[in-house]
Amino acid sequence: MDEGQDVIAVEDLSYAYPGAQSPTVADISFAVPRGTVFGLLGPSGAGKSTVQRILTRQVRRIDQGRVSVLGQSIETWDHKLFERVGVGFELPNHYPRLTALENLDFFASFYTSPTLDGHQLLDRVGLAEAADKRVSEFSKGMQVRLNFARALLHDPELLFLDEPTTGLDPTTAELIRDEISTLRSAGKTIILTTHNMHDAERLCDQVGFLAAGRMDVIDTPKALKLKYGEPTVEVIAFEDGKQVAQRFPLEGLGQNADFGAYIKGRDIQTIHSQEASLDKVFQIVTGQSLTTSGY
Numbered sequence: 001m002d003e004g005q006d007v008i009a010v011e012d013l014s015y016a017y018p019g020a021q022s023p024t025v026a027d028i029s030f031a032v033p034r035g036t037v038f039g040l041l042g043p044s045g046a047g048k049s050t051v052q053r054i055l056t057r058q059v060r061r062i063d064q065g066r067v068s069v070l071g072q073s074i075e076t077w078d079h080k081l082f083e084r085v086g087v088g089f090e091l092p093n094h095y096p097r098l099t100a101l102e103n104l105d106f107f108a109s110f111y112t113s114p115t116l117d118g119h120q121l122l123d124r125v126g127l128a129e130a131a132d133k134r135v136s137e138f139s140k141g142m143q144v145r146l147n148f149a150r151a152l153l154h155d156p157e158l159l160f161l162d163e164p165t166t167g168l169d170p171t172t173a174e175l176i177r178d179e180i181s182t183l184r185s186a187g188k189t190i191i192l193t194t195h196n197m198h199d200a201e202r203l204c205d206q207v208g209f210l211a212a213g214r215m216d217v218i219d220t221p222k223a224l225k226l227k228y229g230e231p232t233v234e235v236i237a238f239e240d241g242k243q244v245a246q247r248f249p250l251e252g253l254g255q256n257a258d259f260g261a262y263i264k265g266r267d268i269q270t271i272h273s274q275e276a277s278l279d280k281v282f283q284i285v286t287g288q289s290l291t292t293s294g295y
Helices: 047-055 080-082 101-110 119-124 138-152 170-185 198-204 220-227 257-263 278-286
Strands: 008-015 025-032 039-041 064-069 084-086 160-164 187-195 205-211 215-218 232-239 244-250 267-273
Touching: 008 047, 025 064, 039 047, 039 198, 047 064, 047 160, 047 187, 047 257, 064 101, 064 232, 080 084, 084 119, 084 138, 101 119, 119 138, 138 160, 138 170, 160 232, 170 198, 187 198, 198 278, 205 278, 215 220, 215 278, 220 278, 232 257
Parallel strands: 025 215, 039 187, 039 205, 084 160, 160 187
Antiparallel strands: 008 025, 008 064, 205 215, 232 244, 232 267
């Protein structure tokens, strides 16, 4: 594909599962430039996994629209697509009687392209000491990390990661986020499917909100939070032995005499602009909570 071409281009995509009365995804369009992280955000059942299945050719027929992956129509790709694409499923899927290293070696045998060293991959996800341990003895979090390592085996240029930090403790989740950031810096393109807004804010260059199969909002997390947040700053100061909060309009703050008088001579604890969280923005835009299932 051409250097400046989008790695993924989706135009007016609609798809309904056989027997369904309405589409699972309806008229969605988005593009993903090379070397970026695009977040498919929405509650369970919103259509995120269906979009991922279409983009990875697990669903082979679309009802409407055009889908291009790595410069080629998705409908014309054969098995060679999987030499260039890595997928980390939400639910771990390994051979429980094999060790972690044996699982990686087995899956590496599927590829014609060179694969990365299994020991090094396990070390990257904090499983070096469990390399020779049977996966049947792994916790859910360890299986999630092995899933992630398996997606990287053949050093793919395009990665689909489905809820990559689900079930992980905070320290291990941060390790995986750091790995995703490193992959992006190395020029990899990543589709992050999640309802975890912390992951989205931390990792995504752009996000698309999916609700009931529709994607009506695509922008950077920062732009969305500024657009839907309150244009104010909150100042928290100590007064008479207790914390007191005061808000001022963000516009013209430097010339605001009340703001200047308030902070002068007070014991200021914090000053923060009042951005909306992505979670709150999602509710404002879609009218749904991320804990509410779409279709």
